[in-house]
Amino acid sequence: MTSKQTTANTTSPIGIAAKGYAVDSASTPFKLFNFERRMPAADDVVIRIHYCGICHTDIHQVYNEWHMSKYPMVPGHEITGVVEQVGSSVKHFRAGDHAGVGCMVDSCRKCHICKKDTEQNCADSCLTYNSTELDKVTPTYGGYSNLIIVKEHFVCKIPKNLPLDAAAPLLCAGITTYSPLRRYKVDKHTQLGIVGLGGLGHIGVKLGAAMGAHVTVISTSESKRDDAMKLGAKAFLVSKDDEQMKTAANSLDLIIDTVSAPHDVAPLLNLLKFEGVYCAVGAPTKPLEIGAFTLLMKRPTITGSLIGGMKETQEMLDFCGKHNITCDIEKIEATPETIKTAYDRTVKADVKYRFVLDILNAFK
Amino acid sequence: MTSKQTTANTTSPIGIAAKGYAVDSASTPFKLFNFERRMPAADDVVIRIHYCGICHTDIHQVYNEWHMSKYPMVPGHEITGVVEQVGSSVKHFRAGDHAGVGCMVDSCRKCHICKKDTEQNCADSCLTYNSTELDKVTPTYGGYSNLIIVKEHFVCKIPKNLPLDAAAPLLCAGITTYSPLRRYKVDKHTQLGIVGLGGLGHIGVKLGAAMGAHVTVISTSESKRDDAMKLGAKAFLVSKDDEQMKTAANSLDLIIDTVSAPHDVAPLLNLLKFEGVYCAVGAPTKPLEIGAFTLLMKRPTITGSLIGGMKETQEMLDFCGKHNITCDIEKIEATPETIKTAYDRTVKADVKYRFVLDILNAFK
Structure with missing residues (x-):
């Protein structure tokens, strides 16, 4: 695709090639994983992922500690990157914008909980990984990957003064x-x-x-x-x-x-x-x-309290922009081995205070 | 005392003779107990007790189930009766009024909790029995007794349309x-x-x-x-x-x-x-x-939530007066034996829904 704008095409079986790091089970190591992201619809934003934080939740899910893991799993829900293209009805983003994606990528947007701007508590909310799209079938894959396609409503703007690496954990933590x-x-x-x-x-x-x-x-x-x-x-x-x-x-x-x-x-x-x-x-x-x-x-x-709604997440990012607040991080190369080491150290609380994976360089 | 008004005399060692039912320990039966109530001060209301409800708390305290019992103990904090006399500075009560006393008879009235009208949560609140006055020494005795002397602030008016027996448990329940x-x-x-x-x-x-x-x-x-x-x-x-x-x-x-x-x-x-x-x-x-x-x-x-403040308790009684709400009770003669039987039945939840002791007739 060369155009910076796409048209709605939600039913197309043809997706966009993507790659990431996945685990196939609770006891197997991360491996390179080639998969397809959906063709962008009119309300979708295509984001080239630059960084992804390692949240303790990733570890719980990878190791199936909450007994709800689905494999293959591409974890990661502290995502920052740059908008690559936008769908025809997207209003607030354009190519080149700094964007962030947190723990969810969709919700019903009709229930009283969504209408209160607390989509994170919607019974049908779609998590960024180890979950499905609203169709309850299509798996979601997270931010340990080069590319993500997300409905505009679930994408946040990262203020330009915040570095994308240290801003990544803001999307969850x-x-x-x-x-x-x-x-x-x-x-x-x-x-x-x-x-x-x-x-x-x-x-x-x-x-x-x-x-x-x-x-x-x-x-x-x-x-x-x-x-x-x-x-x-x-x-x-x-x-x-x-x-x-x-x-x-x-x-x-x-x-x-x-x-x-x-x-x-x-x-x-x-x-x-x-x-x-x-x-x-x-x-x-x-x-x-x-x-x-x-x-x-x-x-x-x-x-x-569970993360926050989309309106509140944007408000938080704007607040951080205004006060120049980001997370204290250890930025690391993203390989199956470095991720494993980072997991081990996170479990031991041996990190100040968040590992952030350099995704852009991993999948160049 | 023949006057219907008394003057302040908080330091007098001479009290007013009172009688009630007390236990001397967790394992001894109720017995007739002669004791003295304080001489009424200027802000005191003297109440002839007509009825007292049996609250499950009475049972916990009599049997020392909360490990904080002090003996001799005269239980009872669902008290209704008739005002017999008032101190010189009492503004809102006069002889003949129907009055109620609940779970507390004093508090510091200075702290931010008291100032929020939540005296029941004041660290220095004085409970109606198994507690002390603000001096932390003088024991308080409850409503299984013929007479009680309480500071005006801690006395409520019982609307005249409510029967004093069925209104008694409103003061706690x-x-x-x-x-x-x-x-x-x-x-x-x-x-x-x-x-x-x-x-x-x-x-x-x-x-x-x-x-x-x-x-x-x-x-x-x-x-x-x-x-x-x-x-x-x-x-x-x-x-x-x-x-x-x-x-x-x-x-x-x-x-x-x-x-x-x-x-x-x-x-x-x-x-x-x-x-x-x-x-x-x-x-x-x-x-x-x-x-x-x-x-x-x-x-x-x-x-x-723990009972309620005095302002709220009066509001509740007025609400009950307006809506003609009282408790469903079993009114019983007040003797050491009937109290024991009522306790046993309360423990078995065999009461609809509150025992109320006929105190006036017990101590005639």
Whole structure:
């Protein structure tokens, strides 16, 4: 295709050749995978992928830890790149734009949840990988690949002042923490707690600080104190230090808990002020245990949040553009071997704070 | 004292003779107990107790099931009676008024929690029994007694059209369910679920229906269906019937869970709409187990509620007066033996829906 604009052709069996890295099962290594992307429809944006972040979700899915994996799987939902062409009805993008794709590529767009701009919670939302298109048949393949074709509604603009590599994790880690910060109206009056200083936590600290909040990082490890402060935190609590935790009781308005490993939330809830909010953005496999007396005496709001809607994701990127916020990353070459090493290190929390794959160079 | 008004005399060691039923330990029976109430201060209301409801909390405390019991204990915090005299600065009560006292008799009234009219959550709130006055020394004795002296701020007016016996449980069971219904703005658009059809649940159904909500009762037992409907429910779910529970998934805006026995809340949360509210008003001793995926996918508000503030309690009583709502009760003679029998039956949930002790006749 030479034209920069295509016409609608959603039913064509002929696709566009694409290549990526896929796994065929939970126990086999990544390999080069040749596949077809759909022919772009009128509302589609074709994006040449430059970078893709490695989210912990990728690891859970590749290893089938959530028991819902479909293979072959091309992971990756922290995607940035450059628009290569757009369909005839696409309004807000043109070739050359910096674009991002996050965790979803479609939703029903008709239900009350979609109409509230929370497409991520739509029962029919189509995830970027390990999922299907709305037809419930066509598999979706993610961002460890050279090219992606996505409906305009699910594509975001990346502000030009943000580097595409360090911006990539904003599409998942960024929006995941931004959404509850906005939902609970964080501002300069907010005493904000961020639990865990990993991929999600580190960007949560930056975003919370940029919104003016007094940010306290709560971590199991004293060793993260200096980094927390450099990222913008004003206070640091070691969650295993009962004395510190007791002194800070009833001090926080909002806690964003980014930890995905099973952990005791009771000491965290104790940090909340009366009617404070605890919001989980991680997904521990063990249920959270919440004491009834805590609910009665503190009447907190205990809730969770899953990424964010498309409108909110764009708002987050614009906010990051304005405040010049990106993620702290380790950019790496993208090969089956480097991905494996990055997975191993991510599992050990040995990364500050996100690996980002150099996709463009891998598939040149 | 013959005057209907007294002057301030908070330091007098001389009290007013009172009598009630007390237990001396978790394993000894109720006995007649002679004690002194304080001399009324300028802001005190002296109430001749006519009726006192038996709340499940009384049973937990008498048997020291919450490991915080102090003896001798005169239980009872669902108190109605008639004002006998008032202190010189009392503005809103006079002799002859119908008055009610609930679960608390004082609080600091200075903290931000008190200033929000949520005195029940004040760290220094003084409970009606098994607690102390603000001095942290003087024990409080509850409503299984002939007389109580309470600061005006903690006394409510009972609308004259409500019978004092059936109104008594409004002071605890009524406000406990009313408060979250108001907090979450229940009206004719609300799909409301009430879990458990006991003392709390039955009045919750009446209040919710009077606010216009579509009320669904969720119970372990099909046998309660007819009663639920008679009380004002429009639908009924047997929580053990997976099929029924599945059909009703994502249908409720607000769930008030009145069950104090440990139970699985996951099937209840499944009934909530996206962003629905689950509010515990019972206090199971085992923590609630909340799955992280439920938090992320449904982003509910999980919270709890403890009775209500004084302003809200008066509002509830006025609402009940306007809608002619009282509790369904079994009124019984008040003797150590009848109390024991009532406790045994309450533990077996063999009461529709609240025992109320005839205190006036017991201490004539």
